[in-house]
Amino acid sequence: MRPRTGTAPAVGALTLRPVDPLTDAGLLHGWLTHPKSAFWLMQDAGLVDVERAFMELAADEHQQAHLGLHDGVPAFLVERYDPAHRELVGLYEPEPGDVGMHFLVAPTDRPVHGFTRAVITTVMTDLFADPATRRVVVEPDVANTAVHALNATVGFVPEREIQKPEKKALLSFCTREQFERAVSA
Template sequence: MQQKRNKCGDHIPAFLCPESGTCFDRLIPSCGHFHLRPLQLDTDVPFIHEWVNKPYAVYWQLQNSTVEKVRNMYSDLIGTEHIQPFMGFYNDKPAFLVEFYWAFKDRIGEYYDVQTGDYGFHILMAPADTPVRNFSWNVFTVLMDFMFSEEKVERLIVEPDARNEKIHLLNKRAGFRYHHLINLPEKTAHLAFCTREQYITALERERQLQAAGTI
């Protein structure tokens, strides 16, 4: 991780501080180069606007949105101290959007016994022109490696729409354990959590399956 001084102070992870200029690079030999950087409105909003209006992005709940609406939304998120959107690149091309957040300050903390070390994320993939084997899995590991590289992050939380079967499979593959359903204003969601130890165990299981030629 290429990380500059945290200008927001040491009480929050640098990836939640847009002034820090935190970015992350990872090369996965079997797949390609991944890069993360804080979202830039002028550069990134046109891509995001296109993605959220695609049918597959229905769970992002921005269908039929205008460019202005998308820009205003992400301008507000950038200005929210406990949330920071990042743009993800694959081989130098925009490939996914991720919103990192501190659960302790987020509304989600009203739905469970939140801990100060809980951090979450929402992810949206770009439409794939040419499918890449295990691409979503590799993106997931990049995000989790990035977050767990920060010592303040003790546990990751996700709250996916209960109907989104694809993301449930990916979450469980990465070590998330599902707890219970919650009723948010816009959706019924599963609460799931993953510690460093659970993630490390999941990665080891993946290595064993690859070695056996199962995946």
């Protein structure tokens, strides 16, 4: 798969490329076990656990992981999944064109103003670049109020709380039209 590139004028070039589980595991381990990444629930994961998780993800036809680069430097992680087969099976009624998404901005001591919003906008633009995508589905932890606010800026509307095995989550949806309205406002 060819890397996909976008530009966020305020922050620079944002590029997506598939995660290489063996090459990227060390980097991702550092991100996923960082205290700022607590909502990813991998605080106690070892390097081999992260490598194994991304190898399983890479082998799964219903999921993909991409590493996001900021001006060529790894800066965020995106996971795309089919909610009819992963994550939300039995927790809601999926519709044709639903795509599930997770994203993580790498922890940093030098945050760039507007970067996280540029990342989620880039991710959503990439997801909706596929004409088959009608709606993006997310299920962040109910306690993750920062991501709820960020999701709202790109058009997500919460539907209800759901109980997943690992967390209580806020099931939220964003249609193509909601996204386009939100980013054009």
